[in-house]
Amino acid sequence: MPAARPPRPRPGADPDRRRLLGALLAVPALATGGLAGCSDGPAAPVDENGPIELSVFWWGNTRRAEATERALRLYSSRNPRVTFRVTWQAASGYYDRLATQAGGGNVPDLFQVDDTVLTEYAQRGIALDLSPYAADGRLDLGGLPPGLADYGRVDGRLYGVPAAQTHVAVVYNKDLLRRLGVPAPTIMPWADYLAWAARVTQASGGRVAGTMDPSGDHRALWLWLRGQGGKFYQGRQLGFSSAALVDWFELWQRARNDRATPAAALVDRADGGEPARQLVVTGHTAASFAWSHQLPELQRYTDDELGLAAFPGPPAAQWDLASMYWAGFHGTRHPGVVADVVTFLTTNVEVGRILGTDRGLPADLAVRQAVTQASDDPVVKRVATFGTSLNDLVGPAPAPPPRGHARVRALLTAAAQDVRSGRVGARATTSKFMAQAQGALAE
Numbered sequence: 001m002p003a004a005r006p007p008r009p010r011p012g013a014d015p016d017r018r019r020l021l022g023a024l025l026a027v028p029a030l031a032t033g034g035l036a037g038c039s040d041g042p043a044a045p046v047d048e049n050g051p052i053e054l055s056v057f058w059w060g061n062t063r064r065a066e067a068t069e070r071a072l073r074l075y076s077s078r079n080p081r082v083t084f085r086v087t088w089q090a091a092s093g094y095y096d097r098l099a100t101q102a103g104g105g106n107v108p109d110l111f112q113v114d115d116t117v118l119t120e121y122a123q124r125g126i127a128l129d130l131s132p133y134a135a136d137g138r139l140d141l142g143g144l145p146p147g148l149a150d151y152g153r154v155d156g157r158l159y160g161v162p163a164a165q166t167h168v169a170v171v172y173n174k175d176l177l178r179r180l181g182v183p184a185p186t187i188m189p190w191a192d193y194l195a196w197a198a199r200v201t202q203a204s205g206g207r208v209a210g211t212m213d214p215s216g217d218h219r220a221l222w223l224w225l226r227g228q229g230g231k232f233y234q235g236r237q238l239g240f241s242s243a244a245l246v247d248w249f250e251l252w253q254r255a256r257n258d259r260a261t262p263a264a265a266l267v268d269r270a271d272g273g274e275p276a277r278q279l280v281v282t283g284h285t286a287a288s289f290a291w292s293h294q295l296p297e298l299q300r301y302t303d304d305e306l307g308l309a310a311f312p313g314p315p316a317a318q319w320d321l322a323s324m325y326w327a328g329f330h331g332t333r334h335p336g337v338v339a340d341v342v343t344f345l346t347t348n349v350e351v352g353r354i355l356g357t358d359r360g361l362p363a364d365l366a367v368r369q370a371v372t373q374a375s376d377d378p379v380v381k382r383v384a385t386f387g388t389s390l391n392d393l394v395g396p397a398p399a400p401p402p403r404g405h406a407r408v409r410a411l412l413t414a415a416a417q418d419v420r421s422g423r424v425g426a427r428a429t430t431s432k433f434m435a436q437a438q439g440a441l442a443e
Contacts, residue, residue, distance in 0.1 A: 128328030160325030164360030216416030
């Protein structure tokens with residue numbers, strides 16, 4: 001792991017922390033204008049001498065909920081005036097519920113988002129601008145990789161603080177490859193990766209395909225484009241041409257012809273990215289594409305040992321990517337306390353040990369080092385080692401995706417399924433996608 005930077009005071013460990021919190025409480029609450037369903041006037045006065053309750057909302061499973069609640073209780077034990085009202089749910093339906101809350105002006109004070117909606121929530125006036133707190137050090141981002149911190153900025157302002165870091169990775173079945181006598185994938189060009197996948201299919205006698213077909217996966221397309229010096233987005237427009245997308249679809253048509261990928265029906269079933277349906281754990285492929293922090297969950301679905309490898313193409317196509325963010329509500333009555341809680345969740349070593357790597361590698365490097373070195377879980381070690389291997393290789397972070405990104409993702413998945421099925425040719429599918437995607441981004 002990277003060497004820890006010189007020790008600095010940690011939230012909860014600093015004897016002056018309560019004085020700092022008092023200073024944060026003295027910051028005026030932000031106005032709530034600009035959000036449909038909210039008052040256009042300033043927030044109601046706050047009794048700064050009384051108790052403070054912050055509402056917190058996130059998605060995840062029971063393990064994540066228990067750990068997050070423990071971390072919040074630890075904050076309250078050190079700041080007794082602050083308590084939390086927590087709500088959490090599975091990922092399915094999370095954004096629908098958050099959108100409903102936003103429409104009614106009752107967004108939680110602190111909530112979890114990913115880059116799918118960060119720009120939209122910033123530009124609609126839902127997310128709190130955290131820039132003033134980062135600028136004067138009240139929100140501590142000094143221990144985060146610069147590119148990771150930058151990936152929470154929209155139009156130059158900070159709206160999301162990475163809760164953890166991840167990378168897009170090739171997840172492969174180590175034991176299967178040993179049985180087949182095929183070496184594990186390494187950093188290699190796309191053409192070499194597809195040749196490797198076809199070799200796996202051949203070695204298995206066609207029982208297992210070499211790789212998942214990610215033609216409908218926006219992450220794979222984005223990294224493929226960056227590997228060629230291209231972009232996925234240019235402002236609020238697509239950053240690639242129709243010709244580039246046709247090339248992408250035809251690349252995977254050739255892979256199917258070479259039997260490097262499985263049948264279209266299997267690929268369609270796994271296109272949603274749910275860990276339990278990943279073809280590498282269902283036994284249909286030797287490799288799939290996933291977030292690196294998902295390895296522990298994927299490993300639970302198979303008795304075979306899984307490994308991580310870098311995505312095909314140049315490593316500089318990757319960037320320090322937040323698996324998800326902590327964001328505050330623009331209309332919160334306690335913006336300074338929200339910033340303080342985010343600092344605590346991000347930079348406190350004890351909190352890092354409580355939260356572990358469920359959301360990804362801890363964003364703060366010193367916390368990451370402490371957590372991963374103390375872990376005796378070999379799968380966590382694999383995730384940490386993989387992340388370290390990319391430290392000096394990744395490229396600069398792009399801007400977070402624009403509004404309409406969720407719709408563009410869905411359109412790409414549908415387009416790829418049409419091409420795989422043979423119902424529509426790559427060029428006709430691309431023309432339809434480009435028109436629909438540009439329309440989604442213009443809304």
